[in-house]
Amino acid sequence: MTAALNESRMHRRVIDTLYMDAMILADEARSYFDDGGRCDREALEPMARVSFSCESLKVTTRLMHVIAWLLTQRAVDSGEMELREALDPSRRLADAPASDGVALFALPAGARRLIAASCQLHDRVARLDSAQGSTPPVVSSPVHSLQGRLALAF
Template identity: 65%
Template sequence: MIELRVHRRLIDSLYVEAMLLADEARTYFDDGGRQEREALDPLSRVAFSCEALKVTTRLMHVIAWLLTQRAIDAGEMSQRDALDPSRRLGAAPVTDAAAFAAMPEQAQALIGASVELFRRTAMLDDAQVESLPALSPARSMLERLEVAF
């Protein structure tokens, strides 16, 4: 029971962090960073836009994963169902080091924060897989038969 409360608090904390970061990134990349973006050369502006999309992608993947964890906690989904590849965190978009170095300071901070949040969430996703006992093939077949009939 204590482990469940700790898990729920961790998920809720990460969810708030992800939503705040998503709002900050949206504000910056949509409006706040416009002058910084326009001061860049054309190729760097394209890289800036690509990085904005990568930040958004990382954050949306994290938020979707956290919502899946909330569904598990609420009993709406089983832990095993959450291990389906479509519900796992997956791979993060990679930021090129040279492109990162050419970004304005605030863009670098947002990119770095999204990478770090994704990294921490990926550790939880990996731990989730390791914590479940292996499902026997016979048990799996019986569960599929129960669903079918």
């Protein structure tokens, strides 16, 4: 088995695992912010309720950016999209909205856990996105090198 094939399989596994993690976290967040956290939210002071709502939107935004990026990677792996298309700035991972550290202290533990988990997942994917943009693909032959250069040119 060649190194490029091993790397491709590993990349696929990482993307698939991150995708499952993102979908599970998105489901947990939806469940908590829509239903389970309702009592938590209602027990908060008015300004903390606003923070709770804002943070729920930030969690959703982070997760949707991550999921979109992962779907792009899956499209590249399956041959539905060229790598050069995935490297277009419009398909790169968007910045995560920052959470207000002071406001987080007033939020319930369940909300803080989901916020932290979404930040950690976004950070993990951001490292992959950054590495993808800075590291040229592994080339196993001069023909592949020429094909890669042509693909980036067009």
